[in-house]
Amino acid sequence: MTDILLIIFAITLVFMSIANRLGTYVNILFLQGLLLFGISFIELKEINTLNLAFILLETVIFKTIAVPFFMRYVIKRNKITREAEPYLPNFVSLVIVTSIIILTYLLSKTIQDPLLNKIYFVVALSALFTGLYIIMTRRKVITHVMGYLVIENGVFILSIAVGSEIPMLINTGILLDLFVSIFLLGIFINKIGDVLKDVDVGQLKQLKD
Amino acid sequence: MIIAYIVISFLIGVALFVNRNRIINYSLVSLFSVLQWVFILYLYHHRGQDATGYFNADSLAILMLITSGIIIPPAFYYSYIYFKIKKDQPRERGMYFSAMVVLAAAISAAYLANHIALMWVFVELTTLSAAALVYHRRNVRSLEGTWKYFFVSSISITLVFIGILFLTIALQQEGFTDLTYPALKKNASSLNGFWLRLTFIFIFTGYTAKMGLVPMHTVGIDAKDKAPSPAGALFSSIVMNMGFVGIFRVYEIISRTPLKEWADTILLVSAVLSIFVAAVYMMSVKNMKRMFAYSSIEHMGIAMLGIAAGGIGYYAALLHLVLHAITKSSLFFQMGQVYRIYNSKSLYDTGNYLKYNLTGAMVILLAFICGTAMPPSGLFVTEFMIFRSLFESHHFIFLAVILLLLTMIIWAFGKSIFRLLFTPAAGFNEAGMGKINPFESVPQLILLGAVIYLGINPPVQLVELINESVKYISY
Numbered sequence: 001m002t003d004i005l006l007i008i009f010a011i012t013l014v015f016m017s018i019a020n021r022l023g024t025y026v027n028i029l030f031l032q033g034l035l036l037f038g039i040s041f042i043e044l045k046e047i048n049t050l051n052l053a054f055i056l057l058e059t060v061i062f063k064t065i066a067v068p069f070f071m072r073y074v075i076k077r078n079k080i081t082r083e084a085e086p087y088l089p090n091f092v093s094l095v096i097v098t099s100i101i102i103l104t105y106l107l108s109k110t111i112q113d114p115l116l117n118k119i120y121f122v123v124a125l126s127a128l129f130t131g132l133y134i135i136m137t138r139r140k141v142i143t144h145v146m147g148y149l150v151i152e153n154g155v156f157i158l159s160i161a162v163g164s165e166i167p168m169l170i171n172t173g174i175l176l177d178l179f180v181s182i183f184l185l186g187i188f189i190n191k192i193g194d195v196l197k198d199v200d201v202g203q204l205k206q207l208k209d
Numbered sequence: 210m211i212i213a214y215i216v217i218s219f220l221i222g223v224a225l226f227v228n229r230n231r232i233i234n235y236s237l238v239s240l241f242s243v244l245q246w247v248f249i250l251y252l253y254h255h256r257g258q259d260a261t262g263y264f265n266a267d268s269l270a271i272l273m274l275i276t277s278g279i280i281i282p283p284a285f286y287y288s289y290i291y292f293k294i295k296k297d298q299p300r301e302r303g304m305y306f307s308a309m310v311v312l313a314a315a316i317s318a319a320y321l322a323n324h325i326a327l328m329w330v331f332v333e334l335t336t337l338s339a340a341a342l343v344y345h346r347r348n349v350r351s352l353e354g355t356w357k358y359f360f361v362s363s364i365s366i367t368l369v370f371i372g373i374l375f376l377t378i379a380l381q382q383e384g385f386t387d388l389t390y391p392a393l394k395k396n397a398s399s400l401n402g403f404w405l406r407l408t409f410i411f412i413f414t415g416y417t418a419k420m421g422l423v424p425m426h427t428v429g430i431d432a433k434d435k436a437p438s439p440a441g442a443l444f445s446s447i448v449m450n451m452g453f454v455g456i457f458r459v460y461e462i463i464s465r466t467p468l469k470e471w472a473d474t475i476l477l478v479s480a481v482l483s484i485f486v487a488a489v490y491m492m493s494v495k496n497m498k499r500m501f502a503y504s505s506i507e508h509m510g511i512a513m514l515g516i517a518a519g520g521i522g523y524y525a526a527l528l529h530l531v532l533h534a535i536t537k538s539s540l541f542f543q544m545g546q547v548y549r550i551y552n553s554k555s556l557y558d559t560g561n562y563l564k565y566n567l568t569g570a571m572v573i574l575l576a577f578i579c580g581t582a583m584p585p586s587g588l589f590v591t592e593f594m595i596f597r598s599l600f601e602s603h604h605f606i607f608l609a610v611i612l613l614l615l616t617m618i619i620w621a622f623g624k625s626i627f628r629l630l631f632t633p634a635a636g637f638n639e640a641g642m643g644k645i646n647p648f649e650s651v652p653q654l655i656l657l658g659a660v661i662y663l664g665i666n667p668p669v670q671l672v673e674l675i676n677e678s679v680k681y682i683s684y
Contacts, residue, residue, distance in 0.1 A: 110403070128371065135364075151364065152367065155367055155374070162374050
């Protein structure tokens, strides 16, 4: 069951690489949040109730509801145009993201580890590199934040693979990190929206040598 | 004691944030400086190597804490001058000092953290407080600098977290769960090489954003440029040292495994590339603060060379970090005065500094001599030792390349510094020039004197601290 969910997650990554509208990106993030909820619900039954409740809270409330809602609010408030404006054509993005997934799969073939479920490793690393790729090839600042969220989702999958060994303290750290970073990034986008008329990276190029 | 220190510091930070009164502001800041030193002296006398708790005052942490204790009080002093001249709003002043106190406390906690994930949390906290300092001026450019700093730092800190997860996987295979540094060092040799490699690569890449090495070196440049000078001084000294501590503690774990040589190669390549990048940019950059920032990247590269080469290089690298922090912070403090005279950081608008501010020019000249590691600077001694360790470990080609690059750096640095000091400034109106009290430069001169003294005649306690810090890897 988790395998199916993880494969759907990988497909969302491919879909993200060819998405044109910002709204589609937000929907994909929403779907990824749901998938993460399903995966953690199935996978983490053995850990104690408090910890489980905490993780479920993180996926449902935070990743599935709060972040997409906040993203929509930011897009609407700053009147950001709907196009994602990639630097590269969609076909190239599709090829690159697919090859990222294939390469991480080949890398996972070299691991000799009976305890680790390799599909987690493949999907998590694919999400990491896809996120970095989206950050590199999109013009708008808000798509950079979305790429960062994809990276965070990948990290979350990896931390589920590590399993129940992570103590509460680190969990708190993850949530703190997510919470603070996403909301501060949002605030900055709002600030940038106040100062600059159209929010894309082209206007953030004054500092250079 | 450490928990109490963190709690009190954060309370002081909150109090500074809500307070609007100038007198209370300054007394709280002074209180924090005193607290910092009391805390350092207490830890120095109670230091232990193998604690099991979340915090541990080992020699490396104490060494870096003492360095930060030397740099933070002058940073407060120059911030005070900055606000006296600028006549800023009380709200902004409160936010600035609050962010600075929280930054200093979070850095101290990150030095002392004994648990790899706890260190990660505090490094994250330094990103937040540093972003507040970079954004202090609230214009488009500082917004851009803050955005870049914050975004790239967030990604790099995520990379560190992924590294920690890989380490957890490696530990689980062997049935360990303890993530404290002493336990990791003890169990390192039984861990799986594949996961350890991934751990090292991810954590190293993540912390290079803080330390200022290739590949994530770009983060710090904009931050040091856009933040006020005293904050820039902190970014290029104690924040960079924090990145080093993060890398060094993982390196210690790797150093007792068969992967040591592989890790050394990574450090060496990253260090040489850093020096190369610094040399290329220093030749062309016209903004002096950015130039100092690139010079910091060069020095971090040199320190990493010492770690990669081993032998006497370990000792020299740590001493190099301490001395570089003191030198570079005094240079940044002086930059505040330069900016007050010319209202510009560009080389095109400045010149004849010797005529307008004699003591300041002395500081610049002395800091140039110290920063480019000419005798009698302490950095000369450490760089000499690092080159010797490279020679002894048979890295002749690297040594030749580095010496060539360093020559270029000295030439580029010298060209700009002498232009600032001696050539007349084009179109500069002397009438509207700010006045500088010569006594303002005294703390900078004391810091630079310390660089020379500590390099030539390091006190026994300092040598002892450094030797204890590298004891584990140099066996």
